Amino acid sequence: MKKTDASNISGADPSRRRFLAGAGTAIGAAALVGALPRRARADDLPHLSPTDATAQTLGYVEDATKADRAKFPTYAAGNDCANCNFFQGGSAAWGPCQLFPGKAVNAKGWCSAHAKKA
Template sequence: MSDSPLDRRTLLKSAIAGLVALPCAGLVREAEAADAPHLDEKDPLAVAMGYVHDAKKVDASKVPQYKPGSFCHNCVQLVGKEGDEWRPCNLFPGKLVDKDGWCKVWVLKPGAKVG
């Protein structure tokens, strides 16, 4: 046996315990998010990111990053339960965004379609 404080068996047990804990952490985050406040469009971070609750109101001539058909619900940053109107976003911790919203950091979710 090895004299190392982290032998292979201990390392494997720790890795498995960590993998088991990951889904549980996600459930806690979603439960906490359900009580989170809605993001205010006037919030300094929301203003910096160009966030709006309704992507259809974005003036494409003033915001070159905007692509028609891009919404929070088809962005890779949106998390939470599919179909919920207000959901957590990785960019705005502790706040919920409108699924029909948009911001300058929008990136198409893999497998999603614009439109």
């Protein structure tokens, strides 16, 4: 039996205790990182083409000033993807949009589903 001193009353090896505490922390951190939602980087995404079927349905244009106002009267001057609630690109020129998964939209673009950020 090991001799214990006052600082190690339980008799457990302090290096083992440190290892187990570190391993537990690492496993917890790995689980937390794995549970976080992954965001696609705009650089990794192909740009949405205005000829895409969903893009055409929603009237997506890469330049908001060229929105078809006759077909989509909901367009308002100043609205673009950069100030839409669905745009996730921050201040980037192109970024992911929740409406077009797997594609990057132009921050200066617009579609009929535009929902201005609060």
